[in-house]
Amino acid sequence: MIEAVNLAKHYGAKTAVGGVTFTVKPGMVTGFLGPNGAGKSTTMRMIVGLDKPTSGTVTVNGKRYVDHHDPLHQVGALLDAKAVHTSRSAYNHLLAMAATHNIPTKRVNEVIEMTGLTSVAKKRAGGFSLGMGQRLGIASALLGDPQTLILDEPVNGLDPEGVLWVRNLAKHLAGLGKTVFLSSHLMSEMAQTADHLIVIGRGQIIADAPIAQILAGTQQAKVRVRTPDVTRLSQLLSGEGVLVGSSENETLEVSGVNTHQIARIALENSVLVYELTPLTTTLEEAYFDLTKDAVEYHSQEFNNAAAAPVAALKGR
Numbered sequence: 383m384i385e386a387v388n389l390a391k392h393y394g395a396k397t398a399v400g401g402v403t404f405t406v407k408p409g410m411v412t413g414f415l416g417p418n419g420a421g422k423s424t425t426m427r428m429i430v431g432l433d434k435p436t437s438g439t440v441t442v443n444g445k446r447y448v449d450h451h452d453p454l455h456q457v458g459a460l461l462d463a464k465a466v467h468t469s470r471s472a473y474n475h476l477l478a479m480a481a482t483h484n485i486p487t488k489r490v491n492e493v494i495e496m497t498g499l500t501s502v503a504k505k506r507a508g509g510f511s512l513g514m515g516q517r518l519g520i521a522s523a524l525l526g527d528p529q530t531l532i533l534d535e536p537v538n539g540l541d542p543e544g545v546l547w548v549r550n551l552a553k554h555l556a557g558l559g560k561t562v563f564l565s566s567h568l569m570s571e572m573a574q575t576a577d578h579l580i581v582i583g584r585g586q587i588i589a590d591a592p593i594a595q596i597l598a599g600t601q602q603a604k605v606r607v608r609t610p611d612v613t614r615l616s617q618l619l620s621g622e623g624v625l626v627g628s629s630e631n632e633t634l635e636v637s638g639v640n641t642h643q644i645a646r647i648a649l650e651n652s653v654l655v656y657e658l659t660p661l662t663t664t665l666e667e668a669y670f671d672l673t674k675d676a677v678e679y680h681s682q683e684f685n686n687a688a689a690a691p692v693a694a695l696k697g698r
């Protein structure tokens with residue numbers, strides 16, 4: 383269990399985390415989402431005592447991280463996979479960590495095998511690829527078989543097999559009753575892994591809810607309707623609380639009425655309908671909707687001007 387109360391971190395005039403209160407519960411996977419610079423890593427670093435809060439408190443399994451006598455058994459964290467002694471082998475890195483908690487060598491071998499590092503365990507960690515480094519970071523987090531796991535971007539750089547493995551691992555650990563808190567920018571992955579989401583933007587909590595509630599609550603459910611009589615059906619459906627949009631020929635996207643109501647209105651007015659499909663909101667859509675006012679670093683949109691040099695090259 384992780385409990386943050388009014389947790390804040392300021393760097394001079396910059397507010398990295400602006401007084402957040404949340405609980406990460408055991409027995410489920412909690413995803414931590416937010417735009418670049420939103421405060422995810424700073425929050426995670428404060429949980430494990432790497433950054434000192436400016437104000438507020440955060441505890442893991444009931445105590446501040448620094449007050450635990452056996453921190454590796456309490457909380458395993460992957461925060462920066464590059465934070466290893468580069469000339470040390472993966473095996474020796476884990477062995478050194480294990481020695482601090484009297485963890486037997488058998489467990490070092492176990493986590494090496496679990497994370498698929500067996501063939502490179504005796505190689506210099508400094509020469510590892512991004513993905514192998516991530517695997518070593520995850521192995522370090524698992525070493526003490528902790529009750530709470532904190533994984534900052536664990537699938538970053540992993541191959542598809544590794545991504546699937548992290549997903550199954552997170553679910554498995556949550557199934558054992560552990561607290562699993564992980565961040566990712568990969569929405570489709572988060573949608574398949576997390577039970578609960580905490581969304582942060584500009585250092586403030588934007589949402590803290592089960593994933594199903596976030597998907598259901600952010601946007602009105604839409605129905606895609608295909609009809610040759612777009613204009614007439616739009617007029618018939620338009621009304622209070624009903625929004626009708628048209629994205630392509632013979633297609634309407636309608637919100638505010640369900641499929642049954644649309645079918646009835648079409649039938650009563652003899653309008654032919656080819657298709658009625660309830661559209662489900664993806665986590666990506668829900669995320670964009672939630673964070674639209676909290677994005678600090680905006681990317682340039684692709685337009686014809688931006689694409690011009692590419693088009694010019696192609697034309698050569």
Ligand SMILES: Nc1ncnc2c1ncn2[C@@H]1O[C@H](COP(=O)(O)OP(=O)(O)OP(=O)(O)O)[C@@H](O)[C@H]1O
Pocket residue numbers: 393396397398399416417418419420421422423424425
């Ligand atoms: N040591 C520091 N000194 C000054 N500012 C910092 C420091 N660490 C973080 N910040 C700032 O605090 C804000 C939050 O950063 P943080 O790394 O927590 O965001 P994040 O949500 O993890 O972002 P990303 O998704 O890009 O990893 C950013 O504006 C960042 O520039």
